[in-house]
């Protein structure tokens with residue numbers, strides 16, 4: 001399988017796409033085609049353990065990797081000593097027509113682990129396949145969860161380093177503590193005095209800068225990306241859509257070929273795009289419900305066909321979705337234009353220069369036939385946490401609650417009876433203060449420090465607190481660097497000079 005850029009150029013192998021992260025023309029790598037998975041094969045997946053399911057799906061795309069290489073990587077990444085549920089991505093019943101796909105059982109308690117536990121293996125293999133001798137230096141911009149997941153994935157992996165930028169005031173207490181206490185000799189964490197979009201734009205500029213590449217090269221390093229624009233992040237996410245469908249089949253909830261919906265809390269559009277890829281590969285998906293928080297640029301896009309960043313940026317209680325420029329949408333646009341790289345490039349230029357683009361009526365109709373966008377503000381989000389806890393006895397985090405609230409709205413608007421999988425992206429303990437507020441009222445949390453919130457949440461809900469949260473306060477803070485939005489490149493070089 002070869003890979004092309006969404007902006008028209010290049011034809012590279014899977015390992016090259018993973019190593020480079022972003023195409024030289026600024027576009028994102030997309031597979032030349034979508035391999036089909038038969039309904040028979042989908043049923044078979046239900047009898048396999050998760051690593052084997054991953055092997056089946058990944059090998060369709062990673063053609064320049066051997067079966068043995070992929071097998072070794074998925075068994076190491078999705079092992080019981082890294083995930084606290086043997087199913088890895090367990091599917092749990094929520095109400096009579098809804099199931100929750102829990103993607104937060106990895107080491108950092110958010111769905112990013114599903115990809116970032118695997119990516120380091122793919123990166124090291126890709127470097128070897130392409131004769132890369134330099135250190136592979138991962139640069140990441142994070143809205144909270146990617147950072148810690150990347151740090152944990154790459155920590156002390158030989159031949160790599162991992163540098164994370166996070167928005168100084170844009171992440172939760174637990175998210176920040178998780179990152180700044182990270183161990184390992186090759187990890188760096190830098191707070192940017194700006195929001196997530198500033199950090200993401202800054203990282204993209206470093207990737208595009210030949211001057212910065214030369215400076216890195218002089219230090220024996222080559223840049224690579226672990227952000228969700230990297231195809232190596234995307235493809236492991238395709239797996240769990242097949243996995244959850246196979247689980248529904250083997251539990252006789254649905255029969256082979258019958259459609260399901262997925263409702264996905266969305267920020268950078270990586271998770272839901274993987275669902276779309278699964279659909280293209282033959283997974284029977286009816287609707288993809290795209291849930292946003294108050295930063296509802298995608299909701300408006302699916303309603304109108306106009307993508308516009310002319311709006312105020314809000315900090316919300318679902319910070320990992322506080323995004324105005326959803327990078328992975330570019331891959332969907334590529335499909336919406338029948339793979340017209342020229343047109344995608346024009347739109348992306350217009351977006352950069354004027355802050356908006358419009359896809360036109362025909363393409364908008366096509367998008368609306370597959371996607372449905374909705375949003376929930378913080379008040380609705382907390383109310384949904386309380387409602388699900390009382391009505392269904394299920395404790396969900398703020399991001400999942402955004403999706404749950406949007407699913408409620410979708411059903412009211414469409415009367416669609418299709419069984420729906422609600423994708424749960426974080427442990428409630430990652431956002432304990434807000435989850436506690438959702439089930440006990442905001443006034444309950446005011447006097448409590450972050451750890452006390454977790455303890456109170458455990459007491460009230462009976463859901464056990466993960467060990468990763470319990471130990472957090474005892475870990476020493478190892479990373480204190482900060483930088484201005486314009487000074488990210490220098491901050492990286494300073495970190496490397498420090499060690």
Ligand SMILES: *Cc1c(COP(=O)(O)O)cnc(C)c1O
Pocket residue numbers: 110111112145146228265266267268269270271272320321399425426
């Ligand atoms: C990253 C993240 C999201 C958004 O996922 P995208 O792939 O960026 O759309 C949602 N919820 C949580 C908890 C996350 O960490």
